[in-house]
Amino acid sequence: DAMVIQNPRYQVTQFGKPVTLSCSQTLNHNVMYWYQQKSSQAPKLLFHYYDKDFNNEADTPDNFQSRRPNTSFCFLDIRSPGLGDAAMYLCATSRDSPDRVYEQFFGPGTRLTVL
């Protein structure tokens, strides 16, 4: 089945210790997104890639970086996690085009705990 896969599902890291979250997709979608979602809050968009074009949201902290080495994979790097970065991180994909809007498909998420 075509899908969006995130690894790991649960990640525990220490304060200040870099961590990388990964996402892969078999949908061949051209757009990939990284969201941060805290309990009872709306998903907050961190970055998105439209094909190879990287788009950084204005209020995404510099502590967060992203890489998309190819169509199928995308990574979220948190260089120095703080306690406030504990959240669910959601990867999503879509096949947006300039003249058509499509829904986003989400992976199961990675729940990050910072000790």
Added chain:
Amino acid sequence: GQNIDQPTEMTATEGAIVQINCTYQTSGFNGLFWYQQHAGEAPTFLSYNVLDGLEEKGRFSSFLSRSKGYSYLLLKELQMKDSASYLCAVRDSNYQLIWGAGTKLIIKP
């Protein structure tokens, strides 16, 4: 600023009907989405409206009025598995998706 408003929480009875409202103020409009999110899981797509009117999909229907900046999600014949958060999201003129905080729906037997 851009804003999406939904009730924080609603309670309904198994077998009944519930309507979850969403009002939005965005810079432009390119469609409205409803997603369902069970606790601890990722959102899953329910419906998409870009023109005024009602879209029906099984037990779920979604309505849009662009002139009023208003949408609702109607759930019929409620089942216990419908207990979840329901998120409204609007695509603005820059094709950015603006998310609401979600409505937590509690279904009671």
